[in-house]
Amino acid sequence: MNIKEYDYLIVGSGLFGATFAHEMTKAGKKCLVIDKRDHAGGNIHCKKIEDINVHWYGAHIFHTNDKSLWDYVNQFTEFNRYTNSPIANYKGELYNLPFNMNTFYKLWGTKTPEEAKEKIAKQIEHLKITEPKNLEEQALKLVGPDIYEKLIKHYTEKQWGKSATELPAFIIKRLPVRFTYDNNYFNDKYQGIPIGGYNKIVEGLLKGCEVKLNTDFFADRNYWKGIANKIVFTGKIDHYFDNCYGELEYRSLKFEVEIHDTENFQGNAVMNFTDAETPFNRVYEHKHFEFGTQSKTVITREYPLKDVKNAEPYYPVNDERNMAILKQYQLLAEKEENVIFGGRLAEYRYYDMHQVIASALIKSKTELK
Template sequence: MKILLVGAGLSNAVIGRELASAGHSIVIVDSRSHIAGNCHTERDRETGVLVHVYGPHIFHTDDKEVWEYVNRYSAFKPYTNRVKTTVKEQVFSLPVNLHTINQFFEKVMRPDEARVFLESKADTSIEEPKTFEEQALRFVGRELYEAFFKGYTQKQWGCHPNELPASILKRLPVRFNYDDNYFFHRYQGMPEHGYTKLVEKILDHPNIEVILNKKFERGDGAEFDHVFYSGPLDGYFNYELGRLGYRTLDFERFTFDGDYQGCAVMNYGEESVPFTRITEHKHFAPWEEHDKSVCYREYSRACGKDDIPYYPIRLVKEKELLAKYVELAKNQQKVTFVGRLGTYRYLDMDVTIREALDTAREFLLCMKNGRQMQSFYVNPLG
């Protein structure tokens, strides 16, 4: 079969490789001048630092098959994400752990003592937290919430934390030990030569043709047997029902002669600081040595029509519009919507790859059994 894949990020790279290996003819188009989507990395000409052009991407997973998959195409170096945050002219570790708690409250508590202490700070009248703010007040109390979560969240999402669902904060655990590893997954690391080289290797197959700087039009799919679309779901329909809400990021790049902040990620939790964090990119590849440094200040804001969409908002209004686009999508023939933008969901890289592998296998099974591949392998409304 002749198959068109729109977007050259992780989703379609994996789907394309799996289908090409099964003997199908694959054409991948992307409107940008490079592959790998938002995880694109490139060498900075001035400093030699490997830069995460659209912000840092750190690979972490418990999925053994996904870990083995990416290691087939790139050597992965060990990397532990240790995030710091500057609040009240002090530097603390995140996620909130025993060191953070002891430092913040100027105490020397054991784990059991810290649990009891934090429970005394919590608002136990909140039995079932429904909002981000209620979740924080219930489990860490007002002081830690206002220091580490409130201002950062308002800057990141552009709204008060009482407008956000509690589920967002559930991804940020409190630890009653001194473990400052931001993630808790079994496998963690970075591709030695960057994500673009990883995707390049995945796409290196004689049955795959990649066309860059090519904007997709819906009519382009007519000559193909099937289309996998990883662009914005609303964009496929020319935003005819309105635009789904996203947050976007602005990056203020600067260089420094030496080591600027001593870590890869420094958050700034106070609302008075306009940016959310500073990332120092040479620390994402600690096996390399560079005299100079490249840093990004990150600013979050509402996504305009000409901006790059990063984070789907998925509040009540957006979910109502999403449901309408999903119905339109289900009426399409021989088109499957995939990935972060195609399903309007925030996805970590390992989940993206897992869903792409499963989608490709489902497609091959459909072809074998004479069934039509559905518009979504994963329910965007779930």
């Protein structure tokens, strides 16, 4: 019998891989986590600049309705009371997000929910949209042409690199519309940022587990497959199978980080730029995620990026073409012995953080049975 050195080789130290490794290490299994980057944590990694925790791969706000998941992440560090209340900037005009009574008042001067509902109803009555066929129709049905033109259309088309009429309706269904004066973007009961940054969560998850950074699984796949009884793969599923059915499509992001010699650059953690002319989609001011009082500030401009050849894939393009390709890879994955596929890239799904953790917990429990 060939006894392997490890029970599990975990490819990728993002939230899925780190959570799976944590659960298996707790159960007495020997795990090795490898990652091609020079840090653990995947896209939730933070860098300390000017004593500010900078979300290096874009803003991450933890939110969930599941108390067990909230308790799970809070075992590693305390979370603060940060509430996500982004501001939309349309050619210098500022609006509250998500769409709520503050937004409607700024646009139309409406002061009651009834007035706002009447305004939207009047704007869409002539459109006769019953079953929205695309994102544009879905958005128009939800909030009417004023909000669509100023706050949705151009921002979304920048993000996806496609006309809103080419995008599926479901993308916009996540967007909250409220007839209250509530600027809290998420409806979830639990929300916050880990005090001291997300690295504390990752360090807690990987405690007691062997980790090798700057290590590419694909540089010597046969070697890595030979040292463990099972592999947990969290990278791109199409890459694992050598793109034999073609590459799955993603949208990516580019970040520009700047230090400013001022205490407060924009007065808010997240500002969305919703016009077509501004090339970036968002500006983050990181100190506001943790209510910082540092003398300087750090901002990040987030640019949408189509070419992911040399960039991190962020958003799966879940259209019919890509989903058909994914099904073929999923059939191969089912036949792959002793390999567990998990996480946003291996499952080709846009996951929020709590969903990634939940998926890893379910798969680790299934393994331990």
